[in-house]
Amino acid sequence: MAKYVYDFTEGNKDLKDLLGGKGANLAEMTNLGLPVPPGFTITSEACRHYLAEGAVPDGLEREVAEHLTAMEKRMGKTLGQADDPLLVSVRSGAKFSMPGMMETVLNIGLNDESVHGLAKQAGGNDRFAWDSYRRLIQMFGKTVLDIDGELFEHALESLKGDRQDTDLGAAELQGLVETFKGIVRDETGKDFPADPREQMRLAVMAVFDSWNAPRAILYRRQERIPADLGTAVNIVAMVFGNVGNDSGTGVAFTRDPGSGQQGIYGDYLQNAQGEDVVAGIRNTIPLQELERLDKSSYDELLRIMETLENHYRDLCDIEFTIERGKLWMLQTRVGKRTAAAAFCIATQLVDQGLITLDEAVTRVTGDQLAQLMFPRFDSGTEKKKIAKGMNASPGAAVGKVVFSSARAVELAGQGEDVILVRRETNPDDLSGMIAARGILTSRGGKTSHAAVVARGMGKTCVCGAEELEVSIGERRFTAPGDIVVNEGDLISIDGTTGEVFLGEVPVVDSAVVEYFEGREPDDDLVRAVDRIMRRADEVRRLGVRANADTPDDAARARRFGGEGIGLCRTEHMFLGERRQLVEDLVLASGEEERQAALDALEPLQKADFVGIFQAMEGQPVTVRLIDPPLHEFLPDLTDLSVKVATGDGNDKDRKLLGAVKRLHEQNPMLGLRGVRLGLVIPGLFAMQVRAIAQAAKEVPGAKPEIMIPLVSAVQELEAVREEAAGILADLGVEALIGTMIETPRAALTAGQVAEAAQFFSFGTNDLTQMTWGFSRDDVEAAFFSRYLELGMFGVSPFETLDRDGVGRLVTIAVEEGRAARPDLKLGICGEHGGDPDSVHFCHQAGLDYVSCSPFRIPVARLEAGRAAFAECDSDTR
Numbered sequence: 001m002a003k004y005v006y007d008f009t010e011g012n013k014d015l016k017d018l019l020g021g022k023g024a025n026l027a028e029m030t031n032l033g034l035p036v037p038p039g040f041t042i043t044s045e046a047c048r049h050y051l052a053e054g055a056v057p058d059g060l061e062r063e064v065a066e067h068l069t070a071m072e073k074r075m076g077k078t079l080g081q082a083d084d085p086l087l088v089s090v091r092s093g094a095k096f097s098m099p100g101m102m103e104t105v106l107n108i109g110l111n112d113e114s115v116h117g118l119a120k121q122a123g124g125n126d127r128f129a130w131d132s133y134r135r136l137i138q139m140f141g142k143t144v145l146d147i148d149g150e151l152f153e154h155a156l157e158s159l160k161g162d163r164q165d166t167d168l169g170a171a172e173l174q175g176l177v178e179t180f181k182g183i184v185r186d187e188t189g190k191d192f193p194a195d196p197r198e199q200m201r202l203a204v205m206a207v208f209d210s211w212n213a214p215r216a217i218l219y220r221r222q223e224r225i226p227a228d229l230g231t232a233v234n235i236v237a238m239v240f241g242n243v244g245n246d247s248g249t250g251v252a253f254t255r256d257p258g259s260g261q262q263g264i265y266g267d268y269l270q271n272a273q274g275e276d277v278v279a280g281i282r283n284t285i286p287l288q289e290l291e292r293l294d295k296s297s298y299d300e301l302l303r304i305m306e307t308l309e310n311h312y313r314d315l316c317d318i319e320f321t322i323e324r325g326k327l328w329m330l331q332t333r334v335g336k337r338t339a340a341a342a343f344c345i346a347t348q349l350v351d352q353g354l355i356t357l358d359e360a361v362t363r364v365t366g367d368q369l370a371q372l373m374f375p376r377f378d379s380g381t382e383k384k385k386i387a388k389g390m391n392a393s394p395g396a397a398v399g400k401v402v403f404s405s406a407r408a409v410e411l412a413g414q415g416e417d418v419i420l421v422r423r424e425t426n427p428d429d430l431s432g433m434i435a436a437r438g439i440l441t442s443r444g445g446k447t448s449h450a451a452v453v454a455r456g457m458g459k460t461c462v463c464g465a466e467e468l469e470v471s472i473g474e475r476r477f478t479a480p481g482d483i484v485v486n487e488g489d490l491i492s493i494d495g496t497t498g499e500v501f502l503g504e505v506p507v508v509d510s511a512v513v514e515y516f517e518g519r520e521p522d523d524d525l526v527r528a529v530d531r532i533m534r535r536a537d538e539v540r541r542l543g544v545r546a547n548a549d550t551p552d553d554a555a556r557a558r559r560f561g562g563e564g565i566g567l568c569r570t571e572h573m574f575l576g577e578r579r580q581l582v583e584d585l586v587l588a589s590g591e592e593e594r595q596a597a598l599d600a601l602e603p604l605q606k607a608d609f610v611g612i613f614q615a616m617e618g619q620p621v622t623v624r625l626i627d628p629p630l631h632e633f634l635p636d637l638t639d640l641s642v643k644v645a646t647g648d649g650n651d652k653d654r655k656l657l658g659a660v661k662r663l664h665e666q667n668p669m670l671g672l673r674g675v676r677l678g679l680v681i682p683g684l685f686a687m688q689v690r691a692i693a694q695a696a697k698e699v700p701g702a703k704p705e706i707m708i709p710l711v712s713a714v715q716e717l718e719a720v721r722e723e724a725a726g727i728l729a730d731l732g733v734e735a736l737i738g739t740m741i742e743t744p745r746a747a748l749t750a751g752q753v754a755e756a757a758q759f760f761s762f763g764t765n766d767l768t769q770m771t772w773g774f775s776r777d778d779v780e781a782a783f784f785s786r787y788l789e790l791g792m793f794g795v796s797p798f799e800t801l802d803r804d805g806v807g808r809l810v811t812i813a814v815e816e817g818r819a820a821r822p823d824l825k826l827g828i829c830g831e832h833g834g835d836p837d838s839v840h841f842c843h844q845a846g847l848d849y850v851s852c853s854p855f856r857i858p859v860a861r862l863e864a865g866r867a868a869f870a871e872c873d874s875d876t877r
């Protein structure tokens, strides 16, 4: 038979799934012999049953009654007994901590009779008893009976006037209880329930229900906590911090959650109960001052904190109460901390001999490392916030507003910091994005062009700030409240929060980036990062490469620890002034004209490759032959049409217009691109291969790998491979020839494809797009937020690789590819290559390397190291 209730003596810290974090840790502390009031936990399984069926499971009430009776026996009093009452708290507590999101009710068991018994217990302390009673009605009314909490607050406030709550006397508090009971009657049409067991029963259900309170739902979505876990409920014998000045309640950390430094961090409030200490009703005192008030409790607390740290081998946070000089522990958990503290604490614990360096690697996350790599705004200064968009690419950027790429490049050239503001960006804005300190758009989601490109460059970006009206023509934007920002005005954008500020907010640099750039570690944080990164590099099996298209990116990739380039895109080599040549290629009317256009491109491409090979100094460079449809390089259809219609166009414009119309595609992502271009346009791929080979000849030690995109069938690959292999042989250059696996068919026929490929690189952006049938640019903005709300997926499959679908295709391709060619090299070069969970997947799938943007390399190195510890999850929430 199912067991739904566990006494604190029956549980332990590893039962969080069942008992929730609070219950599991209360049990753990009980078993450590720490002073925890008696209690028991109703499992989250019971909650799930209740939420699904609308009723508690059979047998629960009986089990609860049995545990309550046992507790009563032990305490020598019964719940709510008139002359000597046992009181309890009914507390929520889910697997993952959701601070303040769900409900707790204290002082259950009080009514008009037992309030006198409570006073007697406390040596005739009427004030204390009535204070506890009014708290019960207030909390119960709000959380169980759903009464607006303001009503109680108002009644209390008007009674207090300018006084503190501790100044209220017994008679006043008794009057307040009457007022509160009146509020309950008015609001619910019923009397406050006097029966203690009924109070408890109702409170348990209210805690179950609080799992689905709107704020709890919102919090879960943000923190990516699954919606179906439910909460456990803890019934705990009450101890009282509100008996008088020899009592009180407090919270503490075993070390500083901001910096990780050891010491005594906490707050204490005399003569108070529960939430008072964090609710800010009176001024708390620093925990150190407790030593003066109650030395023996203070010393005991410090001993317990040490015990807990040594036991959990981590920073703990705790809640405690002192009742007339006796210390009680009410909660502990491994505490949340900042990214910086996480690294410092992990290595401190190694030095203390509490954990191994390997464990330290698992205690920090790639997300935390990423946070440490972005510059930040100084938190101490005042800011004027004018809008909030999506936090597309973290960091802090300050600069003068510009509205065009050209202006961005111009001002940046004069040494100015600029923020590029656009409605949305497109590939032509690239130069401006590179020149700018940050990018702000009023449209588009986290995977819009601006966001993706900015993240790739490690550049701060806020996108989709819809409150802003951007007028490119007038060179200004407006924000709510009639704020007008003109070109040249200063703004500050926070890519970590999505906030936009007027004027200049001071920025502080990231020491961690300086370290990756080569500076010797010179503070505790950087030393901690250094130790953990070194160990991660030692243990990881996955190689880490970079997606880099320019010598600058390539050089940064090497400094950041990249071991080669996994994706060098060649399309940017067709932009700018070279568009002209692409136009010539498209308009070429015969073999001769086409070859002339290609011949003109070849030396330019060769020079590009020379630069990259040089920067990589003998590390492998995977060059992807041209991938996007050619019409992406041609002028815009509307612009051209207008130009031609108004008679401004010349002969070439008219021809181009024809070409643009001819090349127009309904579905460019599924159209004439990738290997298809190579097969349809004679000489195009051959030109690129020749440029690569010539460049390789010029740079000693260069290791090119030629990658064919968008292959679906081995026949496609065969055709272009043969031509490429011929060129390489003619020029006497050695290079691997491989393919991307980015269509489902390529994955499903990987055994055949591998016959013609020396390596596979999974292009998981396209593979996700085609596996789900999502047109990425359309769906993300249109309905992904709705999909997330509906729980269709917990996270966008473009952000984190979808293991069940896309991952399955990868696994099939890995197995069948390797079966056909045992030395097949395997990598991934989609954006997923820098995503922590996806890196873990790649490790498990047996890939040889991941490739990601240069700025994500340290993250991928760390996560690859963490993945090597099989038991380690990609997050440590």
Ligand code: ADP
Pocket (backbone or CB within 6 Å): 037, 088, 089, 090, 091, 092, 099, 100, 101, 102, 103, 104, 106, 236, 237, 238, 239, 240, 241, 273, 274, 275, 319, 320, 321, 330, 331
């Ligand atoms: P939360 O999860 O929001 O922190 P808790 O269940 O921890 O809620 O309870 C809220 C407050 O009440 C905490 O300060 C806690 O220490 C206090 N509290 C809970 N149970 C008891 C009890 N049995 N005796 C005294 N104080 C309690």
Ligand code: MG
Pocket (backbone or CB within 6 Å): 319, 331
């Ligand atoms: Mg708590």
Ligand code: MG
Pocket (backbone or CB within 6 Å): 627, 709, 742, 763, 765, 766
């Ligand atoms: Mg692709």
